[in-house]
Amino acid sequence: DAGVIQSPRHEVTEMGQEVTLRCKPISGHDYLFWYRQTMMRGLELLIYFNNNVPIDDSGMPEDRFSAKMPNASFSTLKIQPSEPRDSAVYFCASSPPGPLRGHNEQFFGPGTRLTVL
Amino acid sequence: GNSVTQMEGPVTLSEEAFLTINCTYTATGYPSLFWYVQYPGEGLQLLLKATKADDKGSNKGFEATYRKETTSFHLEKGSVQVSDSAVYFCALSRMDSSYKLIFGSGTRLLVRP
Numbered sequence: 382d383a384g385v386i387q388s389p390r391h392e393v394t395e396m397g398q399e400v401t402l403r404c405k406p407i408s409g410h411d412y413l414f415w416y417r418q419t420m421m422r423g424l425e426l427l428i429y430f431n432n433n434v435p436i437d438d439s440g441m442p443e444d445r446f447s448a449k450m451p452n453a454s455f456s457t458l459k460i461q462p463s464e465p466r467d468s469a470v471y472f473c474a475s476s477p478p479g480p481l482r483g484h485n486e487q488f489f490g491p492g493t494r495l496t497v498l
Numbered sequence: 499g500n501s502v503t504q505m506e507g508p509v510t511l512s513e514e515a516f517l518t519i520n521c522t523y524t525a526t527g528y529p530s531l532f533w534y535v536q537y538p539g540e541g542l543q544l545l546l547k548a549t550k551a552d553d554k555g556s557n558k559g560f561e562a563t564y565r566k567e568t569t570s571f572h573l574e575k576g577s578v579q580v581s582d583s584a585v586y587f588c589a590l591s592r593m594d595s596s597y598k599l600i601f602g603s604g605t606r607l608l609v610r611p
Contacts, residue, residue, distance in 0.1 A: 385541070424542075424587065424601045437598070472541050486532065487599060489541030 406475030521588035
C-alpha cells in the first residue's frame with residue numbers, strides 16, 4: 382500500500398514567491414496533519430483536518446500560511462509570500478478512523494524540504 | 499499543560515551497547531504514549547506505543563514501559579546496531595477532543611561500528 386505522498390520533495394525558491402506543498406493521505410484515513418520541522422523549533426503542528434474540515438489552525442505562524450483540503454485525498458499548504466525564515470522540512474501525516482482516537486498512530490510522509498533564498 | 503521532556507542528545511554508543519533514552523511527560527488524564535523514529539532524510543515512523551499504565555510497548559528489540567507513578571516512558575534496547583542511528587521522538591496523545599500528538603524535542607542516536 383502507498384503511504385502518505387508529498388510533493389515536491391525539495392523546493393528552492395526566492396523570497397517573495399508563492400510556494401505550494403502537496404499531500405495525498407493514505408486512503409481511508411480521516412485525519413490529516415501538517416507539521417514543520419526546524420533545528421531551532423523542532424517539530425511543530427501547523428494545522429489539522431478531520432473529514433476535510435480544518436479543526437485547529439492555531440499553529441499556523443501567520444497569515445502568509447494557508448492550508449486547504451478540497452477532498453479526502455488531497456491537501457495543500459501554501460505560503461505567500463515566502464520568506465527565508467520559512468525554510469524548513471514540512472511533513473504531512475494522516476491517521477485512520479476508530480473509536481479509540483487517542484491510540485491511533487500518525488503516518489508521516491517523507492517531507493518537503495523548503496529553502497527560501 | 500501537556501508536555502514531553504526528553505534527554506538531550508546526541509547519544510553516541512558503540513555497536514552492541516545498551517541504550518536508554520529518557521522521556522518524562524506531564525499530562526492530565528491518561529494519555530497514550532508513543533516513540534517515533536526518524537531516519538536520515540525520512541519522515542517519522544511509529545516505533546512503539548503504550549495506551550495505559552504498566553503497558554509495555556516493544557518493536558525491533560526496543561522496549562518502553564508506561565510508568566504512571568513516575569510519569570515516564572523510557573526507551574531501551576539491549577544491543578544497538580549501526581542501523582539504529584536516527585532521531586527518536588517521545589510523544590503523548592492528548593485525550594481531550596483536540597486529538598493532538600505532543601512531541602518531545604527528539605534525541606539523536608549515533609551508533610559507531
